[in-house]
Amino acid sequence: xxxxxxxxxxxxxxxxxxxxxxxxxxxxxxxxxxxxxxxxxxxxxxxxxxxxxxxxxxxxxxxxxxxxxxxxxxxxxxxxxxxxxxxxxxxxxxxxxxxxxxxxxxxxxxxxxxxxxxxxxxxxxxxxxxxxxxxxxxxxxxxxxxxxxxxxxxxxxxxxxxxxxxxxxxxxxxxxxxxxxxxxxxxxxxxxxxxxxxxxxxxxxxxxxxxxxxxxxxxxxxxxxxxxxxxxxxxxxxxxxxxxxxxxxxxxxxxxxxxxxxxxxxxxxxxxxxxxxxxxxxxxxxxxxxxxxxxxxxxxxxxxxxxxxxxxxxxxxxxxxxxxxxxxxxxxxxxxxxxxxxxxxxxxxxxxxxxxxxxxxxxxxxxxxxxx
Amino acid sequence: xxxxxxxxxxxxxxxxxxxxxxxxxxxxxxxxxxxxxxxxxxxxxxxxxxxxxxxxxxxxxxxxxxxxxxxxxxxxxxxxxxxxxxxxxxxxxxxxxxxxxxxxxxxxxxxxxxxxxxxxxxxxxxxxxxxxxxxxxxxxxxxxxxxxxxxxxxxxxxxxxxxxxxxxxxxxxxxxxxxxxxxxxxxxxxxxxxxxxxxxxxxxxxxxxxxxxxxxxxxxxxxxxxxxxxxxxxxxxxxxxxxxxxxxxxxxxxxxxxxxxxxxxxxxxxxxxxxxxxxxxxxxxxxxxxxxxxxxxxxxxxxxxxxxxxxxxxxxxxxxxxxxxxxxxx
Numbered sequence: 001x002x003x004x005x006x007x008x009x010x011x012x013x014x015x016x017x018x019x020x021x022x023x024x025x026x027x028x029x030x031x032x033x034x035x036x037x038x039x040x041x042x043x044x045x046x047x048x049x050x051x052x053x054x055x056x057x058x059x060x061x062x063x064x065x066x067x068x069x070x071x072x073x074x075x076x077x078x079x080x081x082x083x084x085x086x087x088x089x090x091x092x093x094x095x096x097x098x099x100x101x102x103x104x105x106x107x108x109x110x111x112x113x114x115x116x117x118x119x120x121x122x123x124x125x126x127x128x129x130x131x132x133x134x135x136x137x138x139x140x141x142x143x144x145x146x147x148x149x150x151x152x153x154x155x156x157x158x159x160x161x162x163x164x165x166x167x168x169x170x171x172x173x174x175x176x177x178x179x180x181x182x183x184x185x186x187x188x189x190x191x192x193x194x195x196x197x198x199x200x201x202x203x204x205x206x207x208x209x210x211x212x213x214x215x216x217x218x219x220x221x222x223x224x225x226x227x228x229x230x231x232x233x234x235x236x237x238x239x240x241x242x243x244x245x246x247x248x249x250x251x252x253x254x255x256x257x258x259x260x261x262x263x264x265x266x267x268x269x270x271x272x273x274x275x276x277x278x279x280x281x282x283x284x285x286x287x288x289x290x291x292x293x294x295x296x297x298x299x300x301x302x303x304x305x306x307x308x309x310x311x312x313x314x315x316x317x318x319x320x321x322x323x324x325x326x327x328x329x330x331x332x333x334x335x336x337x338x339x340x341x342x343x344x345x346x347x348x349x350x351x352x353x354x355x356x357x358x359x360x361x362x363x364x365x366x367x368x369x370x371x372x
Numbered sequence: 373x374x375x376x377x378x379x380x381x382x383x384x385x386x387x388x389x390x391x392x393x394x395x396x397x398x399x400x401x402x403x404x405x406x407x408x409x410x411x412x413x414x415x416x417x418x419x420x421x422x423x424x425x426x427x428x429x430x431x432x433x434x435x436x437x438x439x440x441x442x443x444x445x446x447x448x449x450x451x452x453x454x455x456x457x458x459x460x461x462x463x464x465x466x467x468x469x470x471x472x473x474x475x476x477x478x479x480x481x482x483x484x485x486x487x488x489x490x491x492x493x494x495x496x497x498x499x500x501x502x503x504x505x506x507x508x509x510x511x512x513x514x515x516x517x518x519x520x521x522x523x524x525x526x527x528x529x530x531x532x533x534x535x536x537x538x539x540x541x542x543x544x545x546x547x548x549x550x551x552x553x554x555x556x557x558x559x560x561x562x563x564x565x566x567x568x569x570x571x572x573x574x575x576x577x578x579x580x581x582x583x584x585x586x587x588x589x590x591x592x593x594x595x596x597x598x599x600x601x602x603x604x605x606x607x608x609x610x611x612x613x614x615x616x617x618x619x620x621x622x623x624x625x626x627x628x629x630x631x632x633x634x635x636x637x638x639x640x641x642x643x644x645x646x647x648x649x650x651x652x653x654x655x656x657x658x659x660x661x662x663x664x665x666x667x668x669x670x671x672x673x674x675x676x677x678x679x680x681x682x683x684x685x686x687x688x689x690x691x692x693x694x695x696x697x698x699x700x701x702x
Contacts, residue, residue, distance in 0.1 A: 011515050033519070033669055124585060124666025130410040190663070196586050197665045353519070354668045 008036065011353075015044045021118065021360075022367030026344070028356065035356050038348045040341050045371040053331035058084050058158060058297045061331065066152035068333065069369040071114055074107035074143070075311040076369075077156035082237055083307035083318040084158050087299035093289040096160035097239045102281045103143070103155065105274040106173070109180070110139040111312035112220075112267045112274075115364045119264055120191055122361035123200045128190050135183050138176050145169060160291025170282050177275045184271060192268065198254055201261040205359025207347045208258060215343040218336050219314025220270060221363055224250035224262040231310035243280045245273045263362035298326055313337055313364060333372055337365030384484055391464050395617045396426035402658050409662035430610070438606035441513060448511035453604065453611035456504025459497040460618040466490035467625050468552045470635045470642030481552065482635075482643055490551035491543065494626060495536060498581060501619065502528040508612070509600035520599025523589050523669060530676040531580040531587075537684035538573035541691040542630050555634030562633030569687045571631045575656075577680055578627070580672070582619040584657055586664040589672060624653035 014025035023044035029037035049068060053061045065080045066073035078100060085092065117132025140150045145166045147155040155162055191197045207217065209225040222229055230247040232240045248269040255261030301324030308317035314336025321330045340363045348359050400415065400422065407414025415422030440449055467490075470482035487493060502525055509521015543549060545566060546557040554563075564571045580587035589599075601612045628634060628649040635642030637649075667675065 009515060033523075120665065124588065125664060126406070126585075127410050127662050130412065134411055191665075194665060196667060199671055200665060200668055352668060352670065354666075 021365065024341070024365075024367050024370075026360070028353070030353065033352050033354075035351055035353055036349060038345050038356065040344050042338075042341060042367070042370055045367045047372065049372040050331055050333065053328060055327065057326045058328065061328075062156060063152065063154040066154055067368060068335065068372060069311065069313060069316075069337070069366045070151055071366055072107045072111040072312045073151065073153045074103045074155060075111075075309065076316065077153065078104050078238075079307065079309040079311065079316045080318050081156045081158050082309060083305050083320050084297065084299070086305045086307050087303055087320060087322060088158070088294055088297065090159055090294050091292060093160055093292050094286045095164075095288040096290050096292075098281050098285045099161050099165060099290060100156060101238055101240065101243070102173070102278055102285075103146075103153075103161075105277045105281070106139050106142065108274045108312045109271050109278075110136045112271050115267055115312075115362075116187060116191070116264065119260075119358075119361055120197075122357050123191075123197055125190070125194075125197070128187065131183070131186065131190070135180065138179070142169065142173060142176070145172075157291055157293065158297055159293040160289070162291070164290040165285075170285065173278065173282060177279060180271070180275055184268065187268065192265070198261065200354070200358060201264060201362075202255045202259060204260045204355045205348060205351065205362065206256055206259045207343070211343065211346050212258070215346060216339050217314070217343055218339065219310065219312070220248075220266045221263055221314060221340055223248060224266045225258040226250050231308060231315060235308070237307070237309060240277075242284070243277045245277050248273060260358050260362040263364075267364075296326065298322075298324060300324060308334070311336065313366065313369070314340070316369075333369070335369040335372065337363075337367070337370040340365050341370055379478070379480070383480075387464065387469070387484055388461070391461070391618070391621065392614075394621055395614055396430070398617050398621060398654060399429065399613075400425050401654070402661075405655070405658045406662050409659070433610040433613075434607055436606040438608065439603070441603050443513040444603065445511040445513070448507050449603075450608070452504050452508035452511060453608045453615075454504070455507060456501055457611045457615040457618070459500035459504075460615040460622065463494050463497040463618075463622045464625070466493050466551055467622070467629060468555055468634060469646050483552070486550065486552045489549045491539065491549045491554070491630075494551075494622070495532070498619070498622070499528070499532055501615065504612075504615070505600050508604070512600070512603040514603050517600050517602045520602070524583060524600060527580060527583070527587065527589060527672060527676075530673060531577050531680070534573060534676060534680040534684045535577035535581055537681070537688055538570050538577055539630055540688050541567045541570040544688075544691050544695050551629050551634075555629055555636065558633040559636055562631060562636070564631040564633075567631065567687075567691065569683065570691070571627075573680060573684050573687065574627060574631065577676075577684075578623045579657065579660070580676065582616065582623050584620070585661045586667050587672060588666055589669055620654065620657060621650070624650045624657065627653050 009030050011028040011030050012025065013028055015023040025041040025044065027039040027041065028035045047067070049064055052064055056064070062077055062080060065076040068076045113132040113136045117129035120128030143153055143155075144150050146163055146169065147153040207221070207225050209227050212222050212225040213227060217225070218229070226249055228247055228249050231237070232245075233247055248266050250257045250262035250266055255265065299322035301322065304319070304321040306317055306319045308315050315334070316336060317334035319330070319332040319334070320328050323329045344360060344363070348356050351359065403425070404414035404422070415425040418424040418428045440446060465484040466487055468481060468483040468486065472479050472481050505528070506521045506525040509517045509519075509524070512518070542554060542563050545563060546554040548554060548557070583589070601609055604612060628646060632649045632653075635646040637645035
């Protein structure tokens with residue numbers, strides 16, 4: 001008797017698929033329910049950001065950075081203006097620094113709330129995502145107050161921010177943070193302590209620390225692998241050294257270091273840490289100008305800079321080269337999502353289709369910044 | 373004679389109409405309830421409180437283009453929704469909704485039929501449904517549908533075993549397969565008090581049997597898009613949809629009949645008690661849907677074979693021993 005011959009099936013997931021989080025396509029080679037090989041394909045959301053940037057003045061590029069990672073526009077703005085300020089060597093008013101950190105951290109909270117909610121959806125729970133949306137909504141309201149926009153803020157400027165905080169902003173934010181604390185406990189009940197949810201995430205999609213470092217995975221995904229690395233602390237920018245916060249690292253607990261559970265848990269804890277930073281920044285918020293705009297933004301000819309910041313998704317780097325004109329010669333973006341997607345084939349093999357969805361979902365990439 | 377036939381036809385028409393109405397409004401109730409669980413309001417635009425939503429849904433579905441994929445097996449592709457829907461509706465024939473009423477000077481039970489193997493009949497019908505799903509998955513000639521079909525075949529067959537065993541305790545206590553007599557046997561004490569484990573097992577196994585969260589793998593949308601009915605549109609999709617909700621109503625009605633004392637209850641008339649209890653069961657299923665995540669395929673199988681089945685067997689053994697020792701009728 002010869003062995004039974006079985007065929008592998010190539011399953012095409014995406015670009016239109018409920019769980020690929022944007023227009024991402026991945027080819028799966030499956031043997032029944034087991035995925036033996038994954039081949040990610042990107043490029044469906046390419047919008048020529050880098051080429052556009054070569055034809056725009058520095059201030060004109062800022063709204064385009066919003067569109068890179070549309071779930072954390074503030075952080076994308078932040079990274080770009082920091083890079084340009086480094087080129088110019090300009091000073092920023094105290095108050096602007098504080099406002100920037102407050103916005104960036106609030107945006108981190110909003111972004112992580114979305115990720116946690118969507119993770120529930122990936123696991124088949126239909127409710128958490130709506131709770132995530134509800135709680136993010138308050139942050140969007142706050143952003144709308146100060147910037148006029150709810151998603152694409154265009155709020156940071158070289159030298160400060162475009163508008164001052166509105167009256168009552170500080171109180172509203174404080175109230176929200178108190179509320180957030182209670183809500184996070186709700187998430188813990190719905191997901192963190194749910195037996196089925198743990199069954200779906202613990203030990204699923206384990207990304208070994210070595211592979212993570214080799215592929216240059218960053219942000220919460222890296223920290224979930226037990227690597228203690230956070231740019232806000234290890235390569236401080238802006239006024240982060242003034243604030244006390246912990247860098248959350250994946251742990252052996254209910255989960256295994258580097259698994260989907262830890263990627264989830266790290267984000268939940270980071271929301272708490274971000275809330276801490278926002279509270280401290282609100283307490284220390286000085287009076288004064290919110291912008292000190294340079295007369296003209298013309299970095300010296302031939303100057304170049306690479307500046308990286310910690311966004312909710314990981315390390316975002318802007319590499320800017322100037323030729324002395326108001327338009328950069330080249331803007332290169334190092335986006336965390338791109339790197340994370342490249343790591344998928346390395347650790348998403350020999351798992352079930354459902355686990356693959358979970359492992360990819362917890363990487364939390366936004367196709368906007370991957371394809372740019 | 374002719375009068376009997378007319379009365380029977382009217383009886384079937386009334387019960388079938390009420391059942392399908394229930395199914396249609398169950399969709400509305402589910403959307404409303406889920407809405408409120410998820411801090412939304414649910415449908416509210418079509419009619420007062422969105423009450424005309426089921427009609428709007430129906431009109432929309434019927435007016436959609438009815439597509440058949442070019443490489444599908446045409447005959448089976450068309451047959452599958454019918455195979456799923458018909459048994460789902462047939463199941464209600466034996467469910468007793470109340471005691472007896474007098475119509476045209478004739479004493480008749482509320483319900484369509486009372487056959488002495490009613491319970492077996494319901495199980496036979498519910499296991500027919502799996503053919504519809506498996507065939508739909510296979511005949512669509514779509515990889516996602518195929519995986520959905522395969523998953524559900526495996527799931528439904530596995531959980532049928534536990535489902536059958538979970539109700540055997542009730543059969544032992546009542547000493548009959550007739551649903552009407554089972555209800556009568558629960559007159560003072562409903563079987564949920566005597567068979568609590570059996571009731572829980574029945575709940576779990578039946579939510580797997582009708583593919584509800586946390587066991588909704590056949591149509592796990594984050595993995596399989598829409599599972600076995602990915603390729604279906606228009607009325608064919610609507611038939612699967614109705615079958616799913618018809619099964620949900622049937623399962624709730626069965627839970628009430630077998631464990632919650634059927635139409636028995638003080639003060640109110642029988643059918644009203646029955647409706648209230650069924651509504652409570654439905655609420656439970658919807659609530660669970662709004663709360664829990666989904667099992668993974670292998671976890672589902674492990675849960676079914678390694679947990680539900682042994683516990684069901686043990687429950688049956690203990691019940692049998694007690695019935696035997698107490699000398700016959702529990």
